[in-house]
Amino acid sequence: MSADEILAVDARGVGKRFADPATRRQLAALDDVDVRVAHGALTALVGPDGAGKTTFLRLVAGLMRPDRGELSVLGLDVTRQPQAVQDRISYMPQRFGLYEDLSVQENLDLYADLHALPLPVRRERFARLLEMTDLERFTRRPAGKLSGGMKQKLGLACTLVRSPELLLLDEPTVGVDPLSRRELWEIVQRLVTQERLSVLLATSYMDEAERCAQVHVLHEGRVLASGSPAEIAAHARGLCHDAEPPPGQPPRLLQARLLDDDAAIVDAVPHGGRVHFILRGATGPAELGLPARTLRPVAEKLEDGFMVLLRARSGERPAEAARAMPEGSGAAAAGEDAPVIEVRDLVRRFGDFVAVDKTSFSVRRGEIFGLLGPNGAGKTTTFRMLCGLLPPSGGQARVAGLDLRSARAQARGRIGYVSQKFALYANLTVEENLRFFGGAYGLRGAALRQRMQAVLAQFDLRGHQAQPAGQLPGGVKQRLAMAVGLLHEPDILFLDEPTSGADPLARRGFWRRITALASAGTTVVVTTHFMEEAEYCDRIVIQDAGRLLALGTPEQVRRQAGETAQRRLDMEQAFIAIVERARAARDTTEPTP
Structure with missing residues (x-):
């Protein structure tokens, strides 16, 4: 049999069980899994958290042994020959081990040393990897000083120092902005096309899975479906439509109404100023009570097929908990028209570096306001100043009517904060x-x-009270973080990358809750790299290099990016166009050093 005929990964009936730390019962992480990965192709694993x-990736990498079934990697039995497999593959886990005090070059040298790469080979390999990742100019910069996107590119370069035959990627673009995500994918696709590298990727982003030749949909340790992106999408064929929201209403309100109609709707999500939705098979679009002129059928996508498969299997309803949220939860006094956040010429310096440069905007009560920008753009610094976690260097910022220069502690008592990384006490139970x-x-x-009883109900945490927070699944951890942030009924809720790495079903449930909170009067400020989520916002800011590039409703920002009636843009296209245009203008006006 030739090398091309041997599958890169061939899993047949693979099972893996772990002991539940709380109950000591054996739980199936994988159950009778069949997965085939062809040589020289991109293959995706998709599925909800858990x-x-x-x-599965750790089994393929030889880091764990399957309890049953057969698993062959590059023609080798990985159970019997894990080291032989590891000598021929590379694995980039979710938290790749960069050494932040070492420079870019020193990190590459370290990984080359670990793999005993000969000096003549490594020089050629480094040059190619640095050119491919556009990191040649930053070889002396400490890894800890790189932006999030640059860190991911360096992690990928370190993973590739020895030119593997199979590359395993576990959520490689979580927390990465659209521009950096595009660059990472250009690198991966170039390796597949030019070097016929085999790639097995785990991802929560369906647009990434659409780039792959084969997709395997996992749920609760089982394979629900396998096939090309078109074959997975076909599960939603003839069921997909979109609708225009009523004039003056944000699309999220129509989305919430559709999601609440569980008998008729499988899924709904804002997209390009409209709401894309999937009907249940027996329902016609005319039965939804929407004006016929606002409806139109649209082609199905991979994410549509994924949602049909998932909802059919799990039966989970994204809107269920949000319906139970009481009106007025977290709201300020009704009728309050004054802005709850006011920013005027806000500046933040770190030594000679200007992270935020004279930013101005305001946020109204009950508004969902998005802070968007590439990694290193200054949005996190802006966010931290508004939360009272970082003092401004100049300008004015008022939150909940309080000046952040003189009343930061009082302002923090009026806000709730949910960080990107789980920041609660892992050893304490949910109730504790x-x-x-x-x-x-x-x-x-x-x-x-x-x-406590109110937030346990609002965030579906009943039944989890006695579990240690560190042992909760990712989606439940997120709900607990939200419950803690809203315990004291704050006027303003700050969310930092709240759905980073979450699957589409989890994102729907999360945003249905946020829609309910905003409708009840809570002001929400959110940072996100997932541009679909900008469509939930009433208004958004796009920043880069510390400067404000765009401010307005999603529709206004898309128009600023060049959207016309003939040329519709989604928010990711608009974001990239605005940032690239600003960078090109900056490059032509700034003097060459």
């Missing part, structure tokens, strides 16, 4: 975390008990 994607943070917010006795 589906078994990372476990709620009680601890409730006390930190000044809640005591009956008031604390009442709020």
Whole structure:
């Protein structure tokens, strides 16, 4: 048999079980999994949090042994020959081990040393990798000083120092902005096309899976479907439409109404100023009560087929918990028209470096406001100043009517904050975390008990109270973080990359809750790299190099990017166009050093 005829990965009936730390029961992470990965092609594993994607990659990498089934990698039995497999593959996990105090070049040298790469080989390999990742200018910069996108590119370069036959990528673009994500994918596709590298990728982003030749949909450790992106999308054929929201209404309100109609709708999501939705088979679009002129059939996508498969299997309803959220939760006084956030010429310097350069905007009560920008653009610095975590260097910022220069501590008492990384106490149970943070917010006795019961219901946490927070699945951790952030009924909720790495079903549930909060009067400020989420916002800001490039509704920003009636743009296209145009203008006006 020739090398081309041998599958890069051939898994047949693979199973893997782990002991539940709380109950000591054996739980199936993978159950009777069949996956084939062809040579010289991109193959994707997709599925919700806890589906078994990372476990499967770790089995392929020889880092764990399957409990049953057969697993062959590059023609080798990985159970019997794990080291022989590891000598021929490279694996980039979700948290790749860069050494942040070492420079870009020193990180590359370290990984070359670990793989005993000969000096003549490494010089040629380094030159190619640095050119491919556009890191030649930054070889002396410490890895810790790189932007998020540059760190991911360096991680990929370190993974590729020894020219593997099979590359395993676990969520390689989580937390990466659209421009950096595009660059990473150009690198990967170039390797597949030019070097016939075999790539097995786990991802939560369906647009990435659409680039692959083959897609395997996992759920609760089982394969729901396998096929080309078109074959997976075909599960939603003839069911996909979009609708125009009523004039003056953000698309998220129509999306919420459609999601609440669980008998008729499989899925709904804002897209390009309209709402893309999937009907259940027996339902016609005319039965939705929407004006016929606003409806139109559209072609199905991979994500549509994924959602049909997932909803049919899990039965989970993204809107269910949000329906239970009481009106007025977290709201300020009704009728308050004054901005709850006011920013005027805000500046933040770190030594000679200007991270935020004279940014101005305001946010109204009950508004969902998005802070967008590439990695290193200054949006996180802006976000931290508004949360009272970082003092401004200049300008003015008022939050909930309080000046952040003179009343940062008081302002923090009026806001809720959910960080990108899980920041609660992993060893405390859900109930203990709620009680601890409730006390930190000044809640005591009956008031604390009442709020704890309310957020346990609002965020579907009942049944998890006795579980240690560190042992919760990712989606439940996120709901717990939201519950803690809203315990004290803040006027403003700050969300930093809240759905980073979340699958489409989890994102729908999360945003259905946010829509309910905003409708009840809570102001929401969110940072995100996932441009679909900009469509949920009433208004957005796009920043780069510390400067404000765009401010307005999603429709206004798309028009600024060049959208016309004949040429429609989605938010990712608009974002890239605005940032690239600003960078080109900056390159032509700034003097050459």
